[in-house]
Amino acid sequence: MQQLYDTQAPNPPSRAILVGVTLRDSMLHETEESLQELRQLTETAGIEVVCETIQARKVPNPTYFIGEGKVEELKAIVEELEADVIVFDEELSPAQTRNIENTLDTATVDRTGLILQVFAQRALTSEARLQVTLAQLEYALPRLTRMWTHLSRMATGAGSGSGALRGPGETQLEMDRRWIRKHISHVKKELLKVEKRRKVQRQNRSEKIKVSLVGYTNAGKSTLFNTVTGENVLAEDKLFATLDSTTRRVSLPQNQTILLSDTVGFIKKLPHQLVAAFKATLEEVTEADLLLHVVDISHSEAEAQINAVDKVLTELEADEMPTLMVFNKIDQLESEDQMLLLQSRYPEAMPISAQRGDGISELMEILAERFASYGAMINLHIPYKDGKILDLLYKHGTVLDTKYADEAVHVKARIPSRHLKSVSKFAVTDLNPTL
Numbered sequence: 001m002q003q004l005y006d007t008q009a010p011n012p013p014s015r016a017i018l019v020g021v022t023l024r025d026s027m028l029h030e031t032e033e034s035l036q037e038l039r040q041l042t043e044t045a046g047i048e049v050v051c052e053t054i055q056a057r058k059v060p061n062p063t064y065f066i067g068e069g070k071v072e073e074l075k076a077i078v079e080e081l082e083a084d085v086i087v088f089d090e091e092l093s094p095a096q097t098r099n100i101e102n103t104l105d106t107a108t109v110d111r112t113g114l115i116l117q118v119f120a121q122r123a124l125t126s127e128a129r130l131q132v133t134l135a136q137l138e139y140a141l142p143r144l145t146r147m148w149t150h151l152s153r154m155a156t157g158a159g160s161g162s163g164a165l166r167g168p169g170e171t172q173l174e175m176d177r178r179w180i181r182k183h184i185s186h187v188k189k190e191l192l193k194v195e196k197r198r199k200v201q202r203q204n205r206s207e208k209i210k211v212s213l214v215g216y217t218n219a220g221k222s223t224l225f226n227t228v229t230g231e232n233v234l235a236e237d238k239l240f241a242t243l244d245s246t247t248r249r250v251s252l253p254q255n256q257t258i259l260l261s262d263t264v265g266f267i268k269k270l271p272h273q274l275v276a277a278f279k280a281t282l283e284e285v286t287e288a289d290l291l292l293h294v295v296d297i298s299h300s301e302a303e304a305q306i307n308a309v310d311k312v313l314t315e316l317e318a319d320e321m322p323t324l325m326v327f328n329k330i331d332q333l334e335s336e337d338q339m340l341l342l343q344s345r346y347p348e349a350m351p352i353s354a355q356r357g358d359g360i361s362e363l364m365e366i367l368a369e370r371f372a373s374y375g376a377m378i379n380l381h382i383p384y385k386d387g388k389i390l391d392l393l394y395k396h397g398t399v400l401d402t403k404y405a406d407e408a409v410h411v412k413a414r415i416p417s418r419h420l421k422s423v424s425k426f427a428v429t430d431l432n433p434t435l
Ligand SMILES: Nc1nc2c(ncn2[C@@H]2O[C@H](COP(=O)(O)OP(=O)(O)OP(=O)(O)O)[C@@H](O)[C@H]2O)c(=O)[nH]1
Pocket: 215, 216, 217, 218, 219, 220, 221, 222, 223, 224, 234, 235, 236, 237, 238, 239, 240, 241, 242, 243, 263, 264, 265, 266, 328, 329, 330, 331, 332, 352, 353, 354, 355, 356
């Protein structure tokens, strides 16, 4: 049980009509851009887009969000184009979703539901799957709409566990809700275990310099990660290619070692259920020493994407964290105008091409400068019998060089100031904590 529109479900939708709404305070071109992104999301979910339509309204209609006339129009289009799902770019209330489904006799999903669906399809690890399931269940609880039917069938089907037994006087709906709540608490327990495991991992890394890649989905975070680390994590022209975090060591020009993490990308109107459910994964972000904010500067919506990322960072209480911006994909700029404009707004931003490697060595130099003051550089002479000091250096610091002599090992290392005392008696040069 992972997906609301399970690809194994009897009739997953295949032909979608997209509906965008321009409300009083928004502009038509914003709705169009947003609909374009919704199309990408729909296609990423494996659903063909057969029609797109936009309605301008002063305020949402409480029953359908769109107007009644538009609903009639949709009814005709559904029949003509044999569409089997309506995808709304706005968040619908559970009642609005139900009303549209009943009137059109067609499954209806909003942007949040669709993003959840894409996440569900792309979640590969058990952690990501647990997190998506939690977000989906939280989303489904107040809805229990058509999307829910195959899940409720599972819940009520024979042999599906104790949660499936209907209590005295309990309606089907109440029973379904009870089943979801039970499932939510089970998933939360599982996630607590994951969080504990991550905490241990993080403690092991607590003395290291940590840099996290953040940015809009498809900005090129994984590509940059691969270029810098020599790794081969999945990077592709699809939304939400990455849903997990991967961390690798990277050596900087001044001999420091940092830990670089690649993680899930953000999007406009990222469902809050997902932000909450991905808390464990996103702790890579909130625990970092520096965020590298990757921007696709060749995208016409680059500035709106920067703002969307900032909004999610605020939701994560990470908006005050030290951040370095990089303008990626400079190799595919059609004009310099947008970059010049955004450079005037973000003068520190580094232009790079993660794919071609342009600007990467400059970026590494800047990082080295930034972290030059982290910890002290020391030379030590450690007798073999004091091997545990070497362990301490490996665990908490960065060992830059070792030479094995007859009675002792000579080590050059960088170590956080608070461990200096434990190693000072082995120092062969003056300790200089500012190096
Ligand atoms: N032309 C060009 N394309 C790039 C560059 N960097 C990344 N791309 C392409 O952009 C697409 C998305 O790259 P990813 O690295 O997967 O992006 P991401 O930010 O990790 O995306 P998510 O994991 O989905 O959030 C891929 O098709 C990359 O090949 C670049 O510098 N230039």
